[in-house]
Amino acid sequence: MPEHDDELARNARALDFHWRVSEDLVAAAGLPKFSRSKINRAMASVLAALALASDSDRPYVSYSRSRDFYAAQGRYEGTDYTYSSVLQTVNELGRLGLIEEIRSKPGAHLTHGMQSRMRASNRLVEILAGQPIEYLGSRCPLVLKGEDGSRIDYEDTSETRRLTREIGNLNRFMNSFSVDVSASASPDNWERTAHHVRARKVKDGVETWACARITPKVDVYRVFSRGGFRQGGRIYGGFWEGLPKDRRLDLLINGEVVIEEDFASLHPRLLYAMRGERMPAGFDCYALPHYQRWVGKLALNVAINAATLNAAAGALIEKARQKKADGSPVWPYGWTETRRIIDKVIAHNPAIAGYIGSDAGVSLMAIDARMALEVLKAYEKAELPALPVHDSFLAPEGRQAELKGIMNDVLEGTLDRISPATLRGSRKDSIGETTQMIRYREPGVGEPVETPIAELEVAPSAEPLLSSPEPVVSPSGTGARFRPFLGLLPPRPGSPRPRVDAPPPEPGALSPAPVEPPAPVAAVPVPAFLLAFRTPAAAEPVPPPDETPPVLAAPRTRSSLALLAPYLPPADVPSDLAPLRPAVTPPRPAPVSLAALDDGCPEEAPEVPLPPVGRVGLLGRLAAQARALRDPAGLAAGDARMAELRVLASRQRARAHAP
Numbered sequence: 001m002p003e004h005d006d007e008l009a010r011n012a013r014a015l016d017f018h019w020r021v022s023e024d025l026v027a028a029a030g031l032p033k034f035s036r037s038k039i040n041r042a043m044a045s046v047l048a049a050l051a052l053a054s055d056s057d058r059p060y061v062s063y064s065r066s067r068d069f070y071a072a073q074g075r076y077e078g079t080d081y082t083y084s085s086v087l088q089t090v091n092e093l094g095r096l097g098l099i100e101e102i103r104s105k106p107g108a109h110l111t112h113g114m115q116s117r118m119r120a121s122n123r124l125v126e127i128l129a130g131q132p133i134e135y136l137g138s139r140c141p142l143v144l145k146g147e148d149g150s151r152i153d154y155e156d157t158s159e160t161r162r163l164t165r166e167i168g169n170l171n172r173f174m175n176s177f178s179v180d181v182s183a184s185a186s187p188d189n190w191e192r193t194a195h196h197v198r199a200r201k202v203k204d205g206v207e208t209w210a211c212a213r214i215t216p217k218v219d220v221y222r223v224f225s226r227g228g229f230r231q232g233g234r235i236y237g238g239f240w241e242g243l244p245k246d247r248r249l250d251l252l253i254n255g256e257v258v259i260e261e262d263f264a265s266l267h268p269r270l271l272y273a274m275r276g277e278r279m280p281a282g283f284d285c286y287a288l289p290h291y292q293r294w295v296g297k298l299a300l301n302v303a304i305n306a307a308t309l310n311a312a313a314g315a316l317i318e319k320a321r322q323k324k325a326d327g328s329p330v331w332p333y334g335w336t337e338t339r340r341i342i343d344k345v346i347a348h349n350p351a352i353a354g355y356i357g358s359d360a361g362v363s364l365m366a367i368d369a370r371m372a373l374e375v376l377k378a379y380e381k382a383e384l385p386a387l388p389v390h391d392s393f394l395a396p397e398g399r400q401a402e403l404k405g406i407m408n409d410v411l412e413g414t415l416d417r418i419s420p421a422t423l424r425g426s427r428k429d430s431i432g433e434t435t436q437m438i439r440y441r442e443p444g445v446g447e448p449v450e451t452p453i454a455e456l457e458v459a460p461s462a463e464p465l466l467s468s469p470e471p472v473v474s475p476s477g478t479g480a481r482f483r484p485f486l487g488l489l490p491p492r493p494g495s496p497r498p499r500v501d502a503p504p505p506e507p508g509a510l511s512p513a514p515v516e517p518p519a520p521v522a523a524v525p526v527p528a529f530l531l532a533f534r535t536p537a538a539a540e541p542v543p544p545p546d547e548t549p550p551v552l553a554a555p556r557t558r559s560s561l562a563l564l565a566p567y568l569p570p571a572d573v574p575s576d577l578a579p580l581r582p583a584v585t586p587p588r589p590a591p592v593s594l595a596a597l598d599d600g601c602p603e604e605a606p607e608v609p610l611p612p613v614g615r616v617g618l619l620g621r622l623a624a625q626a627r628a629l630r631d632p633a634g635l636a637a638g639d640a641r642m643a644e645l646r647v648l649a650s651r652q653r654a655r656a657h658a659p
Contacts, residue, residue, distance in 0.1 A: 009102055012060035012117045015086070017077040019048035020134045029127050030096050031089075042085035043092070050099065050120040051128040055195045057211040062115045063090065065103070072153040076140050090118065098124040130194065138237065141167040141221040144229070152227065159229060167222055170235075170376060174218040177254045177385040179240065185250035197239070199247035206325035210247070212239040220388075222369065230434050231362045233369040235388050248394060253385050259400050262392030263371070263411060267304055267364045271352040273415040274435060288344050298331070299338075300345045305361030312357055313338045354440040366434045367418070371410050378406045 021044050027033070031043050053061050063086060064070070070083045093099040101118045120128065142163055146152045154160065181190060181197070191198040191209070198209045218238065225232030240248055251258050263269070268285040272278060279285065286297040299316060306312035316338050319331035333341065346353045368391045375393060379386040384402055387394040395403045418435045 008058065009060050009117050010114060011058050012062040012114075013049070013053055013056075013058050015046070015049050015061050015063040017042075017045040017049075017081050018136050018138060019052060020044045020136055021048045021051065021128070021131060022134075025128070025131050029098060029124065031092055034088075038080050038082070039085045039088055041080045042082075043089045045080065046086070046089045046093070047124075047128065048133050050118070050124065051131070051133060052195055052213065054120045054125045054128065055193050056213065057198070057209070059119045060102075060117045061119065062117050064115050066106070069150075072151060075153050076143065076151055078139055093118070093124075097121060133195065135216050137217075138219050138221050141171070142229075143221055143223045144227065145223065145225050145232070146227050163222070163229065166373065167220065167235075170373070171218055171220060173376070173380045174220070174238075174385075174387065178252075179218075179387065180252045180255075182250050182252050182257065189247060189250065197243075199243045199250075201244035201246065204324070204326055208325045210242055210244055212242040214239055225362050225365075230437060231366050233366045234390055235369065235372060238387060238389075240387055240394065241389055248389070251394065253387070253394065253396050256396035256398060258387075258394045259397045259403075260389070260392055260394050261400070261403050261407060262389075263368070263407065266368055266391050267361070268300065268349065268352065269411075270364055270367055270415070270418060271304070271355045271360065273418050274355070274420070274438065275351050275440075276420045277351050278415070285349050288341070288348060291341065291344075295341060296345055296348070299341050300349070300356070301361075303342055303345060303356045304364070305359070306357055307359040309339075309342055309357040312342055316342075355438070358439060358441045360438045363434050363438045367414065367431055370431050370434075371414055374410050374413075375406055378410065379403075382406070 020041070023040070023044065026040070026043050026047060029047060031047075034040055049061050053059050065087065067083045070081065070086070073081050090099070090101070094101055098121050099118045100121055101116065103116045104114060142154075142160060144152055144154045189200040191200075196211050196213050198211050201208050201210060220235050220237035222233050222235055240251060243251075245260065248260060249258060265279065265285050269279050284293070286293050286300060288296040298319075299312075302315050303309065303312035306315055313335060316331050316333070317335060320329045320333070322330040324330060331338070342356075346356050349356070372388050372391065372393075376386060376388060379393075379395070382402060384395060384399055384406075386403070393403065393407070414431065417431055
């Protein structure tokens with residue numbers, strides 16, 4: 001039995017009942033025949049799916065083991081596709097050892113997105129090899145998917161019947177001509193199996209192969225999204241869609257070599273039209289300075305499909321986990337650089353900035369699908385065979401001019417229909433309704449504002465840079481050309497220097513009343529306990545009257561009286577207590593203004609000198625110094641000491657006058 005391959009298991013094909021093997025082949029595989037014909041037909045379809053998978057590059061087939069999954073599948077796969085018929089067939093195949101099965105736990109598909117998978121064993125591959133497989137065709141040409149991407153059922157209405165007829169007419173048209181691989185195509189580029197063709201692709205020196213299943217007839221269908229028929233709707237099912245672009249040019253339509261034409265930058269072009277503008281001729285919406293073009297193209301297309309800018313960055317970062325054929329990541333940038341690239345894309349396309357990160361992609365697909373149908377209808381009317389590949393078309397090389405003319409007419413008509421002036425009119429159709437579902441988000445609303453990025457910022461060293469001598473065409477449509485300019489920034493202007501203004505005059509009403517000095521206190525002799533600290537007259541001469549006494553610091557609360565000895569008068573010089581002087585309030589400091597001066601130089605604030613202290617007595621000098629310094633502690637200490645001395649003086653006077 002073949003070994004498991006995680007990559008192959010993740011890339012499994014979904015089980016479908018579009019094919020069926022014969023009853024004889026079912027019996028040859030050893031499967032029993034049941035009384036219920038539904039189960040027998042289900043076995044034939046499951047064996048056909050396993051046979052086709054083993055013939056391709058995707059050998060695994062995915063299926064569900066949940067009853068809820070099969071509730072809406074009858075419309076798409078027929079009444080034989082039920083929970084009981086599929087599970088009973090899988091159990092029988094497993095019991096006989098004909099399959100290799102990988103079962104997912106219930107609900108596990110919600111985390112890793114994979115259902116249970118199975119593939120044919122070596123024994124079953126030998127039984128099915130070379131056996132014919134009948135093609136039943138697609139049972140429903142309209143596929144409707146819900147928000148989670150799963151197929152859902154819908155009611156038949158006049159609209160669904162019209163869409164069904166439309167896709168039926170398209171299938172009849174494409175079955176009216178033949179499609180083959182050219183005999184002149186290199187055999188090194190093509191391989192053929194029983195039910196598939198494999199086409200070779202070489203990119204960046206790495207070789208890969210694409211595998212496409214060939215059906216006996218063209219049987220395309222349309223896939224709609226978001227639970228309605230106004231979003232999505234692209235055409236799928238043609239085997240040519242899975243071929244590399246170079247290999248598609250090896251095909252023949254009615255024996256003629258084909259060419260492929262597409263709508264260049266279609267989705268950005270549609271968004272420009274919705275803003276009432278036309279993309280200027282020669283302007284490349286994907287070309288970013290210093291990045292390869294594929295970087296801007298991938299970033300813009302992903303951001304248009306994302307609901308927010310952060311979601312766009314996350315989707316691009318997710319692609320970093322995907323690997324190219326050479327092993328390098330699909331997206332080689334980290335989060336910070338990715339956000340910078342998105343910001344550059346927005347700056348490069350300012351007219352459609354509000355559509356970037358607005359989830360407009362699924363609605364734009366509905367518009368380009370409608371355009372594809374109109375192109376194919378015009379081809380049919382002109383008897384021009386063509387094959388659709390989403391927004392491009394394959395047609396005989398000899399009729400390339402007709403192909404371009406039809407595509408240009410459809411494009412111009414669509415751009416006019418989705419312009420704001422037309423949508424405000426009374427005409428309503430599917431394209432108009434789809435266009436009105438696309439909301440323009442004002443740039444910067446609903447998401448944190450990113451730090452502006454420098455205009456010229458180089459990509460990481462791992463990314464090759466592109467440089468072009470040609471100037472860039474402005475996207476505004478004016479045709480103005482410009483080149484990026486690098487130069488030194490102008491010097492930053494200096495900050496204004498502060499200026500000192502003169503203090504405003506005090507209002508007269510608020511001027512304090514002059515303080516009258518208190519009445520002089522009668523002189524009293526020096527107390528006896530202070531006389532002990534006096535020094536002889538010769539040791540400390542009395543300073544002359546015109547000499548300024550030394551400035552004393554504010555006394556402490558519990559200072560020693562010995563500190564006052566140097567300032568006591570000599571014993572033979574009488575000393576009187578001087579009256580207290582009123583407290584002098586220093587002037588208010590001048591306010592500072594930040595207005596710039598004409599000469600640019602600041603003025604120094606004038607210093608406020610302390611009030612001069614004249615020669616006064618000891619107690620008066622202490623009080624004046626304390627009040628001048630406006631020290632509450634010193635003022636209180638001086639007042640307390642003065643009160644103590646007054647009490648002592650009163651006692652001395654009382655003793656002197658005592659009888």
